[in-house]
Amino acid sequence: DTGVSQNPRHKITKRGQNVTFRCDPISEHNRLYWYRQTLGQGPEFLTYFQNEAQLEKSRLLSDRFSAERPKGSFSTLEIQRTEQGDSAMYLCASSPSGGNQPQHFGDGTRLSIL
Amino acid sequence: GESVGLHLPTLSVQEGDNSIINCAYSNSASDYFIWYKQESGKGPQFIIDIRSNMDKRQGQRVTVLLNKTVKHLSLQIAATQPGDSAVYFCAEGPKTDSWGKFQFGAGTQVVVTP
Numbered sequence: 305d306t307g308v309s310q311n312p313r314h315k316i317t318k319r320g321q322n323v324t325f326r327c328d329p330i331s332e333h334n335r336l337y338w339y340r341q342t343l344g345q346g347p348e349f350l351t352y353f354q355n356e357a358q359l360e361k362s363r364l365l366s367d368r369f370s371a372e373r374p375k376g377s378f379s380t381l382e383i384q385r386t387e388q389g390d391s392a393m394y395l396c397a398s399s400p401s402g403g404n405q406p407q408h409f410g411d412g413t414r415l416s417i418l
Numbered sequence: 419g420e421s422v423g424l425h426l427p428t429l430s431v432q433e434g435d436n437s438i439i440n441c442a443y444s445n446s447a448s449d450y451f452i453w454y455k456q457e458s459g460k461g462p463q464f465i466i467d468i469r470s471n472m473d474k475r476q477g478q479r480v481t482v483l484l485n486k487t488v489k490h491l492s493l494q495i496a497a498t499q500p501g502d503s504a505v506y507f508c509a510e511g512p513k514t515d516s517w518g519k520f521q522f523g524a525g526t527q528v529v530v531t532p
Contacts, residue, residue, distance in 0.1 A: 308461070310461075344524070344525070345524055345525070346507050346509070346522030346523050346524050346525055347462065347507075347520075347522050348522070349519050349520065349521070352519065360519060395461055395462070397461075403450075404449060404450035404469075404511040406452060406464045406467055407452075407464070407520065408464060409454075409461035409462045409463070409464075410461050411459070411460050411461045412460075412461050
């Protein structure tokens, strides 16, 4: 399977703990995106990378959130001091570069905060 | 603010009939539109896209129509099948440097009945 891979698929943690998610994009895609999706809503943009450079961050991405893509391949999204409101599905997508391109999504990491 | 929205939260359609899912957008700067299908527990799956210089685009059993005059996007599914049951999202991308910063609507649940 050469699609976007995310792990873990599910994460349950206590409030105040730190969590880290990983995304492996489609190998030839330069762009990588993170979204958050809550029940009954569409995905909300968080941030995106062109190769290793983080080009844009949403206001939704508070100081507790940090994303990296150190070698321009896989990416990690870390949430520090998790809060109840962080419970959501975190989706990763990738696309080729060159204007607007279709984004291909992974199956997400579902985060539940106890 | 400007947003992407859907007219119908739930669409019930009989197997074999055609489905039409509508989406209104208000950002006149949007240059690119995508329809995604999302099944339970999975990430959004790309269906079809259209750029603002087109009015219509066809795929396998799907057609996307773009009416820029009234800022309206629709997805038509021919001969709807049980496997088409899912939530459908439209997403818009701006004609700016924010390539790929898509804004998603809330989604329409399509239920295919036998």
